[in-house]
Amino acid sequence: MSHMTETVHGGLDPSELAELGIDPAGVLDFSANINPLGPPPGVRQALESVDVAAYPDRRCGALTGALAHGIGVGPERVLVGNGSTELIHLLARAYGGRGVRAVVFAPAFGEYAAAIGIAGGGVVQVEAYEADGFCWDVHRGLEAIAREQPALVFIGVPNNPTGVSMGQADVQKLAEATRGVGLLVLDEAYRAFAESPLDSRPLLATDHVVLLRSMTKDYALPGLRLGYMVAAADVVERTRRLQPPWSVNGMAQAAGLAALQDEGHLAKAREEVRRGKTYLMGELEALGLTPLPSDANFVTVKVGDGSEVRTRLLAKGMAVRDCASFGMPAYVRIAVRRESDCRGLIAALAQVVAGG
Ligand SMILES: Cc1ncc(COP(=O)(O)O)c(C=O)c1O
Known part of the structure; x- marks a missing residue:
């Protein structure tokens, strides 16, 4: 498609x-x-101190370190992006491509299918229906993964636009089903506002689950663009290689660091x-x-x-x-x-x- x-x-x-x-x-x-x-009040002050005549840190070292520390993982497991949208596109290019299939739990944020399409891959949707309150039947998801052997599986937790959060037990089942098949990308763009956020610990212990988060949403920075992913070090490295240099500008990096300090x-x-x-x-x-x-x-x-x-x-x-x-x-x-x-x-x- x-x-x-x-x-x-x-x-x-x-x-x-x-x-x-x-x-x-x-x-x-x-x-x-x-x-x-x-945005937190400290962000505006931080922006004023940014030297726009200097190139930003290509590795986003300070922000990556602060995020990794907060999550309790090493910095090699975190990749900062120009919004989580950039990371969705980089993942699609790194793991998708011509003839490669991806499973998307739908209805869903439009960029999953767009990114896979641009990378040349095909999308198979696992639909949630109005009659079920837009909750997915996890068995249909498990069947789709077994049948399609997708390189990527995307699901929003909580999901845009339905507001539904798949429960921890079902997410674990999807993680089991994708092991050895492809990457399970859990888009947690709205995690910060979720009433029942996923327990990340068991997911971070696997090497094929990617957590995607959006500082754009958390700290109201859509005009600056800032997101990150947490994944196994080799997934981070493979994705990072496709990222254009200086993709995350200096203002966004400074804003992110300042925002994290405002607990x-x-x-x-x-x-x-x-x-x-x-x-x-x-x-x-x-x-x-x-x-x-x-x-x-x-x-x-x-x-x-x-x-x-x-x-x-x-x-x-x-x-x-x-x-x-x-x-x-x-x-x-x-x-x-x-x-x-x-x-x-x-x-x-x-x-x-x-x-x-
Ligand atoms: C589910 C979901 N993921 C990711 C994004 C993109 O966020 P960002 O601004 O970090 O690129 C959005 C924005 O609408 C979204 O709804």
């Missing part, structure tokens, strides 16, 4: 807003799922997400809608025509993600922001639902 069309993503699109005559400064963005508190920021953000999510779920239900249960910092809800609802909300200065590109055209995905912002969204959505 080839993927030559551009992948759809959340985040504001300046050209779309210009066409609609909407001032981006007046739009609240619920379409990208990032830390609702913004309270994530805890505060989790609390904010918990409050905002409880509010959103309750109010969506009060509007007669049925949001999917979510283990992440976003809520996905069936609204009828997702594209129509998105357009009408955008005209009211509220950007949500329409889920058509995930194969879920009846749904929109709403990032959890501060409760005061969520109040604005619910007021706008109440008007849209009422036909206004």
Whole structure:
């Protein structure tokens, strides 16, 4: 399967807003799922001290060391990337390629299939269905792995856009099934906000499981781009060889280091997400809608025509993600922001639902 069309993503699109005559400064963005508190305060100060006339550390040595120390692994097991998206593409090139198959647990973040397609490989999807609350039947996953012998298996935990987290026992089964077959890539982009995050310890003890994490999401740095993976040293090395030099710029490295030093920021953000999510779920239900249960910092809800609802909300200065590109055209995905912002969204959505 080839993927030559551009992948759809959340985040504001300046050209779309210009066409609609909407001032981006007046739009609240619920379409990208990032830390609702913004970056930790120390990040701005750290950015000011970066010498932009110097090349950044190609190895991201200080940041890699700090991340590895926090996780309890050696630095040879961590690779920092220009967002976790870069790492998805590097993994697809390092382990995919012409004639190579990958299994994607779907509906899923669009870059897995895009990266595999660009690398020349083929994607086999293991679908989760609405009738099952978008929870996967792990046996179908195990069958697909046995049948396809994929070089790569991608699964989001928690998953975008459904908010479902596969349980530890099922993840362990997938890890067993992929041993000696290929790499199991667990995309933990939303781990920091998960109510039941995976226990990484047994997964880090294997040499074919890759954990992908996004500091873009954790610390609200999408404009800088920062992500990392934790894997066996040989997987890190094989992937790193394909990474262009200076891929992770100096500002992103400095921001990441400063963010890691602020231990309270994530805890505060989790609390904010918990409050905002409880509010959103309750109010969506009060509007007669049925949001999917979510283990992440976003809520996905069936609204009828997702594209129509998105357009009408955008005209009211509220950007949500329409889920058509995930194969879920009846749904929109709403990032959890501060409760005061969520109040604005619910007021706008109440008007849209009422036909206004
Ligand atoms: C599941 C998932 N993985 C990875 C990413 C990419 O994150 P980053 O900004 O670190 O490239 C996203 C962003 O939307 C995502 O939803």
